[in-house]
Amino acid sequence: MTILMANLCPSIKMLYYKLFNVDVGLWVFLIVNLPDFRLAQIMIFAIEEINRSEMLLPNVSIGYQIYDTCSSRMSSMSATMGLMNGPEFAAGETCNGQSSIHAIIGETESSATVILSRTTGPFKIPVISHTASCECLSNRKDHPSFFRTISSDYHQSRALAYIVKHLGWSWVGAVNSDNDYGNYGMAIFLNTAQKEGICVEYSEKFYRTEPEKLKKVVDTIKKGTTKVIVAFVSFIEMGLLIDQLNILNITGLQIIGVEGWITSKSLITPKSFQVMGGSLGFALRKINLEGFSDYVVKAFWETAFPCTQIKENSSQYVINCSRYQDLLALKNYNEDVPEQRYSSHVYKAVYAVAHSLHSLLKCKEQEGCEKGLTIQPQQKPSSICSESCLPGTRKAAQKGRPVCCYDCIPCAEGEISNETGNLTQCPGEYWSNAEKNKCVLKAVEFLSFTEVMGIVLVFFSLFGAGLTVLVAILFYRMRDTPIVKANNSELSFLLLFSLTLCFLCSLTFIGQPNEWSCMLRHTAFGITFVLCISCLLGKTIVVLMAFKATLPGSNVMKWFGPAQQRLSVVAFTLIQVLICVLWLTISPPFPHKNMKYFKEKIILECSLGSTISFWAVLGYIGLLAVLCFILAFLARTLPDNFNEAKFITFSMLIFCAVWITFIPAYVSSPGKFTVAVEIFAILASSFGLLFCIFAPKCYIILLKPYQNTKKHMMGKNIF
Structure with a gap:
């Protein structure tokens, strides 16, 4: 069995014809182009190697025809048609219309290969190219019978x-x-x-x-x-x-x-x-083919120089080829003969045809290129439209120009750019530094014990608590005097105790918030102030009841004696305790990182949890304060030398004024100033109660002791 192969070369400028086992021995010498001559010889070398093999295509011989296309598309088309039609004159007794070509190796250029593939495609004649790398040839619909040994x-x-x-x-x-x-x-x-x-x-x-x-x-x-x-x-x-x-x-x-x-x-x-x-x-890999160098040198030597070799049994004259010739004497001599990058692809193309015929073609996955190659800066020139932006600046596109052309402008707040020029938004708890090249943790802000504002508030808190304790000590030492015994001394001592707690509870608002301090600060504030106002409310009711008791036939004091006064204070306070317990149970306050007020810093604060519960606590305090103010205002003109009603009226007036102004200030103050406003309201109202209720009594005890008698207590217009 004999298989016929064809090869189309672009510019070999010579023709060698061999058909089956018939050696014509005809050489037509024009101009030798060594690289293309080499490609033709590698096909012949591969075919002869396959024909000698006993393992590949045994009992099958491969023949070949080589056509010169002269780097012309028209010549390529003519050669293709000639290949498919077969020789014009054929030896033999029978002829048929079927093409004798089983495979074509070529063309070299992609454009010529496209023409070749489209011409042979309808006839299912395979075309294997060793250099045509155009991606267009990968379209199986347009080129169903095209193959190649070079990558696309x-x-x-x-x-x-x-x-x-x-x-x-x-x-x-x-x-x-x-x-x-x-x-x-x-x-x-x-x-x-x-x-x-x-x-x-x-x-x-x-x-x-x-x-x-x-x-x-x-x-x-x-x-x-x-x-x-x-x-x-x-x-x-x-x-x-x-x-x-x-x-x-x-x-x-x-x-x-x-x-x-x-x-x-x-x-x-x-x-x-x-x-x-x-x-x-990118270059093709060089592959040395064993035995091919000697083969191609011998073929080139006999072709390039004026010597002709015919069969030894021929009677024609033989011109012996010399071993020493001048290569420079050749016209258009090309010294690229050692180049073997494409030779292996021709060699593989021939073997691909042979293996496909032998059903032994196997594809081996190729290994990738080495990674991690580093090019030193001094080895390459610079070619960019705009220089890379320095760290801290970002790219701003130039209008009407490609994206590679840009201006460098400073990064916005909260954004950074590093050495790569990529703009990065800082995460939630981070902010850009001054150079805008690094994200740093945001500054954390809260009312601390070490800053000036915190120190001042701590001082006044401790000062108020200490002053209240001194008043309590003074009252305890003078507990048997008429001015202390008047108007229920038990409520006075309970009031002093609650005022001390009011001063001290402001300390829970200072320092870094945590879970326990957040729950304690609002509940302690609410309960202590209710206890304080409950005492004042009890004292006010005592004044009113005492005046009513002086009327003929009145028996009201037995309904509001010391036991009832203590019970009323406990009852009013328990209501606030119940509200606070519900608050802590349903939705308690918790520490919170507030990043809405300021983008560049984090405000550590106590979130209220349940806003309704917070305003319920304040509302209940306000309700008791208003009730106490009304009763004290009604009792301010009662005939009594030591009438506390007017002092309670003043204290409640100050208390209500402070907390009414507190609400808008609390809502509008940002960050740690919100806490400072709340502490100020607590201290101001506590000092107001302390001075209005106890300052007049301390004045008499310390500066006018002669008035601290029962006789003067029964007199008129002492104050």
């Missing part, structure tokens, strides 16, 4: 964008060949570059037969501001572009290239090095 440009195009970003370039230019290879490859690069945040200053294209477009491309590069150019062009277009850049002396460029030209030594000259020196790109 989809991967290379994306990799070009990734390497540009890895090197820190965000402002590049783009040039591509105006054919399928360049257009599809550049489209993928531009799409990936946009996703990666890379800005493209210009994107130009030209073809080898369009000098005007080439001139436009060179002018664009010359006028552009970017120093990095991504050149997705073929080998021929790259040579033309470099020549023009050399002529105009356009240097200092960093060119990012593709596998089509990046490893070509023929493009490197002393002049072109100024343009493309330091170019980067």
Whole structure:
């Protein structure tokens, strides 16, 4: 069994014809292009190697035909039609219309391969290309029988964008060949570059037969501001572009290239090095094929120099080939002979056909590239539209320009930017520092014992408590005098005790809030003040009842004696205790971090929990205070030398005034000043009660003791 293979080469400039086991021995010598000659020889080498193998395709011989397309699409089409139609003259007794070609290796260029694949596709003739990398050929609908041994440009195009970003370039230019290879490859690069945040200053294209477009491309590069150019062009277009850049002396460029030209030594000259020196790109892996070097040297030597080898049994004249020849004498000699990057792909293409026929084709997953490559800054030029923003500043887009062009403005409060230039919002409990390059913990604010305001309030609280204790001691020492015994001394001592608690409860409002202090401060305040006002209310009722008792036939005092007075105080206080217990049970106060008043700091405060319960406590205190004020106001003119009613009236007037002004001040004061206002209200009302109720009595006891007698107590207008 014999299998026939075809190979289409772009510019070998020679034709070798071999059909099955018939050696025609015909050589037509024109101009030798060594790289393309090498690709043709690698196919022959692989086919002969397979034909000698006993393991692969045993009893099957592979033949081949090689056509020169002269880098022309028309020639490629003509060769393709010739392959499918078969030879014009065929030896043999029978002929049929079926094509004798089972597989085609080629073409080299993507555009020519597209034509070839679309022509052979309807006939299911497989085409295996070793260099056609255009992504368009991956479309199975348009190219159902196309295969290749080189990767698609989809991967290379994306990799070009990734390497540009890895090197820190965000402002590049783009040039591509105006054919399928360049257009599809550049489209993928531009799409990936946009996703990666890379800005493209210009994107130009030209073809080898369009000098005007080439001139436009060179002018664009010359006028552009970017120093990095991504050149997705073929080998021929790259040579033309470099020549023009050399002529105009356009240097200092960093060119990012593709596998089509990046490893070509023929493009490197002393002049072109100024343009493309330091170019980067992705190259195909070199693979040495055992035995091929000797094979191709022998074939090249016999082809390049004027010597012809025919069969030894032929009677024709034989010109012996010399071992020593001058390679420089060859016209268009190309020294890229050692380049073996594409050779292995031709070799693999032939073996792919063989293995597919043998049903042994297996795909081995390739390993990825090494990661973590670090490029030193001195090895690469800078190509950006705008410099990276310094820490503490952020990017502000320039109107009408790409996203890579921006101004750097200071970050707003609560925002930072680090070395990468990324804007970051500080988390809830953090705030930006002065340099706007780091998030730091927000300052925590609460009324502490160490600050001036806290010290002053603590002083007045302790001073009030101490003063109340001194009054209690004075009253205890003078407990047998008429002025102390008057109007129920028990209520007076209970009132002094409750006032002491009122002064001391203000201390619970100072310091860092915690769970226990939050529950204690409001409940202690509510209960102690109710106890205090209950005592005053009891004393006021005693005054009224005492006046009523002096009337003929009155018997009211027996209904409001000492026992009833104590019971009334306990009853009024228990109601407030019940309200506080319900408050602590249902929704107690708790420590809270308030970040609404100030963005740059955290206010540590006690949340009320149940707002209704808080206002119920205040409302009950206010109700008792108003009731006490009304009763005291009614009793202020009663005929008694030691009438406490008017002093209770003044004290309740001060108390109500303080707490009425407290409400708007409490609501409008921010942060720790809210606590300070509440403490001030507690201390002011406590001092008001202490001075209004007990100052007149202390004045008599200490400064006018002669009036502290029963006789004077029964007199008129002492006060």
